[in-house]
Amino acid sequence: MTAFPEERFPSHGGPTGPALFGDRAFVDRPLTMRGVAEADLPELVRVDEEAFPDDPYPYFVLRQLFDLHGDRLLVLDDGERLHGYVLFVTTQDGYRSWIVSLGVTRDQRGRGLGRRLMLEVLRRLRAESVREVRLTVEPANAAAIMLYRSLGFSSDEGVRKDYFGAGEDRLIMTLGL
Ligand SMILES: CC(C)(COP(=O)(O)OP(=O)(O)OC[C@H]1O[C@@H](n2cnc3c(N)ncnc32)[C@H](O)[C@@H]1OP(=O)(O)O)[C@@H](O)C(=O)NCCC(=O)NCCS
Incomplete structure (x- = not known):
């Protein structure tokens, strides 16, 4: 169900x-x-x-x-x-x-x-x-970033180094609802 x-x-x-x-x-x-x-x-x-x-x-x-x-x-x-x-x-x-x-x-x-x-x-x-939606995306993942931007997500926080461990940087994207 x-x-x-x-x-x-x-x-x-x-x-x-x-x-x-x-x-x-x-x-x-x-x-x-x-x-x-x-x-x-x-x-x-x-x-x-x-x-x-x-x-x-x-x-x-x-x-x-x-x-x-x-x-x-x-x-x-x-x-x-x-x-x-x-x-x-x-x-x-x-x-x-x-x-x-x-x-x-x-x-x-x-x-x-x-x-x-x-x-x-x-x-x-x-x-x-x-009120707010967040996600993380690999900084080189252009397709996903384009999709999220087109939906209104912004990346004011920028890239967080080693977010998922050593060498795994991630861009933080946010959308206010
Ligand atoms: C990211 C992902 C989910 C997009 O799904 P999709 O069904 O291919 O995307 P859509 O067809 O809905 O496209 C939506 C938008 O994404 C962007 N986009 C999609 N593929 C793209 C590509 N190859 N290059 C650039 N932009 C692209 C475009 O802005 C597109 O809008 P448009 O069609 O109006 O130009 C898919 O590529 C995927 O599963 N990738 C591997 C897993 C992944 O990276 N997930 C996201 C992790 S954060």
């Missing part, structure tokens, strides 16, 4: 027949944005590994994030596979929410899915009267 109502939308334009991306063929199917379920965990792990090949969450971390914050995790589902997810968690005082993770599979990037996930998160947070 999910706390999230389903929202259906077609994947972006493009042919409806099979398309080839790399060595993989797939059919463009409409994507559903929905809350995550326990049965999604293996797929969620796969999507996370694809989105963050250098530093994916270990299975046990995603398992525990699901146990703790499963109602704050949205996935994009084509009926057979997941193609993206976002995890956002709000501090206990309800003031601030963090985008903990956002990922879209390689074959679906540049089709507006990351933006759709983020817009839905922001819509929900506004409805909950959360």
Whole structure:
């Protein structure tokens, strides 16, 4: 049982027949944005590994994030596979929410899915009267930074050196709601 109502939308334009991306063929199917379920965990792990090949969450971390914050995790589902997810968690005082993770599979990037996930998160947070959203991003991750800037995030705090440990600097981005 999910706390999230389903929202259906077609994947972006493009042919409806099979398309080839790399060595993989797939059919463009409409994507559903929905809350995550326990049965999604293996797929969620796969999507996370694809989105963050250098530093994916270990299975046990995603398992525990699901146990703790499963109602704050949205996935994009084509009926057979997941193609993206976002995890956002709000501090206990309800003031601030963090985008903990956002990922879209390689074959679906540049089709507006990351933006759709983020817009839905922001819509929900506004409805909950959360005041501020924060996230961290690798300073060289131009695609993500462009997405967040286009949604109104600013980076006045700049880059925090060694934020995730030695050599893992991160840009802190903030949006007031
Ligand atoms: C970042 C990410 C989530 C974006 O998802 P996406 O579905 O490809 O993004 P969208 O198609 O919704 O694009 C939204 C905006 O992002 C920016 N963007 C996306 N891809 C881009 C690229 N290759 N270069 C520059 N800007 C890009 C653009 O501003 C774009 O808006 P536009 O289409 O109006 O120009 C995706 O690239 C991803 O999963 N990357 C790997 C994981 C990651 O880095 N996550 C973020 C961690 S902070």
